Amino acid sequence: MTRTEHEQGGQSSSLTTHSVALPPLGALWGKSAGKAGGRANLLLQHLLDTAAVAELVWDHYLAPSLRQTLNDIAGPGRGRRFFAWLCGVHDFGKATPAFQHLDEAGAARVRRAGLVWDQRVVRLHRWRHDRAGGCLIRGCLSEVGWSEASIDWVWPLIAGHHGLFPTLGGAAEPRRAGGRLQGKGREWKQARWELLNAFTTALGFDDVAGVEPNNTPNRAVQLQLSGFVVMADWIASDQEHFRGVDSLAEVSMHGARERAEAAWKRLGLRGGWGELVAPGQNTFQARFRNDPRPSQTMLADVARQMGAPGLVVVEAPMGEGKTKAALVVAEVLAARWGMDGVFVGMPTQATCDPMFSNVRSWLEGIAPDLASQVALLHGKRMFNRQWRDLLTEDAAPDDRFTSVDEDEFGLDDPYGVSAQASADVVPERLAPAEWFMGAKRGLLSPFVVGTIDQLLFAATRTKHVMLRMAGLAGKVVVLDEVHAADVYMSQFLAEGLRWLGQAGVPVVLLSATLPPAQRRELMAAYLAGARSADAVASEVSAVPEPSGYPSVTAVWRFGSEVGHVVKASRSWRDDLQVAVEILPEPFDDAAKEPDGRASGEQVAALLRERLADGGCALVIRNTVLRAQQTFEALREEFGDEVRLLHGRLCAADRADRTEECLELLGAPKPGGSPRPPRMVLVATQIAEQSFDVDADLLVTDLAPMDLLLQRIGRAHRHAGVRRPDRVSDPRVIVTGFAPQDGRPPRFVKAAEGIYGRYLLLRTAAQVCAAAGDRWSIPGQVPQLVSEVYAPDRSVVPAAWEQAERDAYTEWADRQRTRAESAEPFLLTRAGEHGRQTLEGLHRGGSKDVLPDEQHRAMVRDGDRSVEVVLVRQDDRGFRTLSGKSLGVHGEASRDRLDDVLGGTVRLPAKLTEDAERELGPLDGWREDPWLRYSRALPLDASGKGRIGDHEVRYDRLLGLTEERTR
Structure with a gap:
C-alpha cells in the first residue's frame, strides 16, 4: 500500500511479512482470554482496534472545531491519523514483564517467544502498565528525534489513560526493581520497538519519527484529548465487540476497522448536529413560534459580532426569555465556530426536568432526529417519566453502569455494555446511545441537560475527569441562574471556566441578578488560561459596565488580545412600580427565635384583609419548618385554598403540586385551567427561580437582595391577568426580620445561618429605606444589587455601622474559609495554572467512584443529606x-x-x-x-x-x- 493510500484512510490487508515473522508480536498479549471472549487478544491487535475506533470517533463524533484543532497540532491533513495513533499507542506499557506475567497462559506464550523475566521480582514489585507506557514512550520518542516539547505533552496522555496523571517520578519503574519490570536485555527493548513500529506503519506513517506533531496544544486541549483516548480504549476493550485475536497472521488494520465499524453500529454511537447552518433572522420565530423580544434579538446580534469563541454573560429580568434566546445563541456560536452539541446546566434537579423538554423541542426544530439524542443528567433522572419512556425496553436502567471495577494494574476497565441484539439487528433507540449512559460518560452525549454540578464535577481532581472535560469539548455550554452559585461552588465554576476558556469552548451565562463583582470574576476566570491574575484583571477592567438592563457582555481572547462587546436594550415590557412594605417579625424578647406559629398567624391576618375580595398570594419562607407552620395557620383561615410546596415533600406529591401550581398560577394558556378566585401558595426557596408562577401579592422572608428580587419576579409576572382591586398594584411585603428604632434589626436565626448577617443587614437597610415607597422593577435591579454587594458601607444607617463592620468581618472570614475548603478538590492546585502539560495533575490523591450524593457534596458546600x-x-x-x-x-x-x-x-x-x-x-x-x-x-x-x-x-x-x- 502506498503512503498516499494510508493517508486517505485506506485499509491494509495484513502486516508486512517481516512483522508477521517476529515471534514476540505473536506472543505479547493485550487482553487475556478471560477478558477477550475466551481467546486472548494480541497487544498489537488491541492497539490497532483502539486506533480504528479513534478513526470513527474522528469521522462520526468529534466536532468540526476539534478536528481543526487537531489538524493545527499535527499538521494540515494529518490530524485524523495522528489522533488514531495517539489513542492506539495508549497500552504501549503492556509490553513489559510487569504486565505480561499477570496471565498465566499469556505469560507462558511470551516466555516461549524468548522474552523472559525474574518471576520473583515482578511479583514483588508493581508497575502499572499505564505509567510504564508513559515512561517508556519517552525514551522511544527521544531516540527517534522528537522534540522535548512534544514528548512532554504526549507521555502524560499515555501514563494517565486509566484516569490519573502521575508525575514523571511517579510513572518511573520502582528503583528497587532494578529495571527488571521493563525487561532486562535487548530482547525486550527490541520487542517494544517492533510493536511500536508495526503499529505506527499500519496506520500509514513511514516511521515513529514522522508521527511527531508540528505544534503543542494548550493544557485544556491536552485534557480533552486524554478523554478521547480513554473513550476509544473503553470502546475497543469491550469483549462483546472485540473478541480476541491470538494469531499474528490474523492481525491487521483492515480487520480492526471492520471490528470497529461493527461495534460502532451496534452501540449506536453518534455525534451531534455536525456542520450547523448559521441561523437567520427568522430563526427565533421558527423555533419558538413567536417573535423575539428586543433583548433576545440583541443577544443573537452580539453573538454574531464576536471575533472568536468566548464568554457571553446575559443579565435580564425574570420572565424576559433569556433561556430561549440562549438556545438560539448556541446555534449562532455553533455554526460560527464548529461546535457539535450543547450542554445546558441548571441550578437544581427540579429545574432540569422542564428544561429537558424545552431543549428536546428546540432541537426537533433544527432536525427531528436530534431530539432523541438529549441526555438528562442528574441524580433523580430515574424519577423523570419522560426520560424513562425514552429508553427502549431492551435497554438496562442507568444504574447498570454505576460501578467501575479496576485492579491496581488497571487490568479491568468499565469497558462498556454487552450487546443484547444479534449481530445484524440494531434496536431503534429513542435516547442517546446506551454506552453514553455509563459511569462518568454522560457528558459525552451530544446534547445534555443536567444540573450545573455536571460542569463543576469536570473541575474536580477526580479520577477520569478527562472524560467529563472531553464531554464538554466541542459543545456550547449554557448555564442558567449562575448567581445561585455560592462562594464555595464558585471556586469550581471559576476553575471550570478557566479550562473551557483555554480550550475555546463558548459559554453562555444567564442571570437575572448578577452582582458586578461576580460578573468580573467570571470573565476573568474564562479569559485567564495560563495568564497571571494581574494581567487578566487589567484586561477585565477594560471591559465597560453595561449601561442598561437587560444587558449582554461578551468577551473573547484572540491570540494575546481580548475583544469585547457590551450592549443593553429595553425590556419587553414597562417597569413595574412595586410597592414595598414591612411586616415586622413577632419576636418574643424572652426567646431567641420568634414563634413560628405566631408568625404564621400574623401572615394569615394580613392576607385575610388583602385577599378579602379574592386574589392569589405567594408566601415564601426561608425554611421548611416556617413554611409548614405558616401553612397550618393559613389553612385554618383559608382551608383548601392554601397549597404548600417545599423540598421535604415526596417526589410524587411535589411533582403533582408543582404541576398544579404552574397550571393555576402560570402564564395564561388557551384552554388552560382558569385562575382561581383566591389561592395562597406557601413555598420555600424552590419558588425563587425557574418557577413560572404569577402572584397578585408577595409575602416573603428577608433574603439577600439578589434573591429577594428573584422572588419579586414571581409577582405580576404576566400581562393580561385580571386582578382584584386590593391586589391590582404589584406589592412585596417583607417579613422575617424586625426593625428596631436606633438599633440594627433582629433577624430569624435560621436565615442568618443560611445567608449570613452581613448581607441581611445591607438588604434590610434597602428594604427599610424603600418602605412606603416603590421599586422600579426590573429597571432598578442592577442598582439595588450593586448597592448591597458593593463594599461601600454608606448603604446602612449610621447606627448600624458597627454591627455591619462586625458582620462583615464574620462574613469575610466565612467566605475565605469556604473558598479555601474547596481548594483540595479543585482540578488545578493554587499556583499551578501556568503549567504547560498534564504531568502530575492528580498528584496528592484523587476522589474516584463516589456516589452521586457524595460527588454533589464535593462541589456544593453545606451539610450532606440523603x-x-x-x-x-x-x-x-x-x-x-x-x-x-x-x-x-x-x-x-x-x-x-x-x-x-x-x-x-x-x-x-x-x-x-x-x-x-x-x-x-x-x-x-x-x-x-x-x-x-x-x-x-x-x-x-x-x-x-x-x-x-x-x-x-x-x-x-x-x-x-x-x-x-x-
Missing part, C-alpha cells in the same frame, strides 16, 4: 406511600415502580449519618435494577418512622416532619 423511599408497613407486608400493595418483602412489579419511586423524599441533614448506617433497600429490591441502591424508610399506619433516636412522620399535607427526639 434521600429515602417511604413505604408503609403492616403485618401483611409493605405498601407504597400511596397505598398500593407490594410483596411481603417489598417486591415491586414494573407497574408499581412509579408508585414506589414516588415516595422518595430528602431527609434533614442531621439525619444523614443515621440513615446511611441504618437504612438500605428492602429485601425484595436487592435484585431490582431500579431500586437496589435505594434506602427504604418504613412507616407505620400513622405515617411515623424511626431513624436513630429521631422519630419522623410523613403527612400528605405537610410533608416530612420531625416529631420528637428521645
Whole structure:
C-alpha cells in the first residue's frame, strides 16, 4: 500500500511479512482470554482496534472545531491519523514483564517467544502498565528525534489513560526493581520497538519519527484529548465487540476497522448536529413560534459580532426569555465556530426536568432526529417519566453502569455494555446511545441537560475527569441562574471556566441578578488560561459596565488580545412600580427565635384583609419548618385554598403540586385551567427561580437582595391577568426580620445561618429605606444589587455601622474559609495554572467512584443529606406511600415502580449519618435494577418512622416532619 493510500484512510490487508515473522508480536498479549471472549487478544491487535475506533470517533463524533484543532497540532491533513495513533499507542506499557506475567497462559506464550523475566521480582514489585507506557514512550520518542516539547505533552496522555496523571517520578519503574519490570536485555527493548513500529506503519506513517506533531496544544486541549483516548480504549476493550485475536497472521488494520465499524453500529454511537447552518433572522420565530423580544434579538446580534469563541454573560429580568434566546445563541456560536452539541446546566434537579423538554423541542426544530439524542443528567433522572419512556425496553436502567471495577494494574476497565441484539439487528433507540449512559460518560452525549454540578464535577481532581472535560469539548455550554452559585461552588465554576476558556469552548451565562463583582470574576476566570491574575484583571477592567438592563457582555481572547462587546436594550415590557412594605417579625424578647406559629398567624391576618375580595398570594419562607407552620395557620383561615410546596415533600406529591401550581398560577394558556378566585401558595426557596408562577401579592422572608428580587419576579409576572382591586398594584411585603428604632434589626436565626448577617443587614437597610415607597422593577435591579454587594458601607444607617463592620468581618472570614475548603478538590492546585502539560495533575490523591450524593457534596458546600423511599408497613407486608400493595418483602412489579419511586423524599441533614448506617433497600429490591441502591424508610399506619433516636412522620399535607427526639 502506498503512503498516499494510508493517508486517505485506506485499509491494509495484513502486516508486512517481516512483522508477521517476529515471534514476540505473536506472543505479547493485550487482553487475556478471560477478558477477550475466551481467546486472548494480541497487544498489537488491541492497539490497532483502539486506533480504528479513534478513526470513527474522528469521522462520526468529534466536532468540526476539534478536528481543526487537531489538524493545527499535527499538521494540515494529518490530524485524523495522528489522533488514531495517539489513542492506539495508549497500552504501549503492556509490553513489559510487569504486565505480561499477570496471565498465566499469556505469560507462558511470551516466555516461549524468548522474552523472559525474574518471576520473583515482578511479583514483588508493581508497575502499572499505564505509567510504564508513559515512561517508556519517552525514551522511544527521544531516540527517534522528537522534540522535548512534544514528548512532554504526549507521555502524560499515555501514563494517565486509566484516569490519573502521575508525575514523571511517579510513572518511573520502582528503583528497587532494578529495571527488571521493563525487561532486562535487548530482547525486550527490541520487542517494544517492533510493536511500536508495526503499529505506527499500519496506520500509514513511514516511521515513529514522522508521527511527531508540528505544534503543542494548550493544557485544556491536552485534557480533552486524554478523554478521547480513554473513550476509544473503553470502546475497543469491550469483549462483546472485540473478541480476541491470538494469531499474528490474523492481525491487521483492515480487520480492526471492520471490528470497529461493527461495534460502532451496534452501540449506536453518534455525534451531534455536525456542520450547523448559521441561523437567520427568522430563526427565533421558527423555533419558538413567536417573535423575539428586543433583548433576545440583541443577544443573537452580539453573538454574531464576536471575533472568536468566548464568554457571553446575559443579565435580564425574570420572565424576559433569556433561556430561549440562549438556545438560539448556541446555534449562532455553533455554526460560527464548529461546535457539535450543547450542554445546558441548571441550578437544581427540579429545574432540569422542564428544561429537558424545552431543549428536546428546540432541537426537533433544527432536525427531528436530534431530539432523541438529549441526555438528562442528574441524580433523580430515574424519577423523570419522560426520560424513562425514552429508553427502549431492551435497554438496562442507568444504574447498570454505576460501578467501575479496576485492579491496581488497571487490568479491568468499565469497558462498556454487552450487546443484547444479534449481530445484524440494531434496536431503534429513542435516547442517546446506551454506552453514553455509563459511569462518568454522560457528558459525552451530544446534547445534555443536567444540573450545573455536571460542569463543576469536570473541575474536580477526580479520577477520569478527562472524560467529563472531553464531554464538554466541542459543545456550547449554557448555564442558567449562575448567581445561585455560592462562594464555595464558585471556586469550581471559576476553575471550570478557566479550562473551557483555554480550550475555546463558548459559554453562555444567564442571570437575572448578577452582582458586578461576580460578573468580573467570571470573565476573568474564562479569559485567564495560563495568564497571571494581574494581567487578566487589567484586561477585565477594560471591559465597560453595561449601561442598561437587560444587558449582554461578551468577551473573547484572540491570540494575546481580548475583544469585547457590551450592549443593553429595553425590556419587553414597562417597569413595574412595586410597592414595598414591612411586616415586622413577632419576636418574643424572652426567646431567641420568634414563634413560628405566631408568625404564621400574623401572615394569615394580613392576607385575610388583602385577599378579602379574592386574589392569589405567594408566601415564601426561608425554611421548611416556617413554611409548614405558616401553612397550618393559613389553612385554618383559608382551608383548601392554601397549597404548600417545599423540598421535604415526596417526589410524587411535589411533582403533582408543582404541576398544579404552574397550571393555576402560570402564564395564561388557551384552554388552560382558569385562575382561581383566591389561592395562597406557601413555598420555600424552590419558588425563587425557574418557577413560572404569577402572584397578585408577595409575602416573603428577608433574603439577600439578589434573591429577594428573584422572588419579586414571581409577582405580576404576566400581562393580561385580571386582578382584584386590593391586589391590582404589584406589592412585596417583607417579613422575617424586625426593625428596631436606633438599633440594627433582629433577624430569624435560621436565615442568618443560611445567608449570613452581613448581607441581611445591607438588604434590610434597602428594604427599610424603600418602605412606603416603590421599586422600579426590573429597571432598578442592577442598582439595588450593586448597592448591597458593593463594599461601600454608606448603604446602612449610621447606627448600624458597627454591627455591619462586625458582620462583615464574620462574613469575610466565612467566605475565605469556604473558598479555601474547596481548594483540595479543585482540578488545578493554587499556583499551578501556568503549567504547560498534564504531568502530575492528580498528584496528592484523587476522589474516584463516589456516589452521586457524595460527588454533589464535593462541589456544593453545606451539610450532606440523603434521600429515602417511604413505604408503609403492616403485618401483611409493605405498601407504597400511596397505598398500593407490594410483596411481603417489598417486591415491586414494573407497574408499581412509579408508585414506589414516588415516595422518595430528602431527609434533614442531621439525619444523614443515621440513615446511611441504618437504612438500605428492602429485601425484595436487592435484585431490582431500579431500586437496589435505594434506602427504604418504613412507616407505620400513622405515617411515623424511626431513624436513630429521631422519630419522623410523613403527612400528605405537610410533608416530612420531625416529631420528637428521645
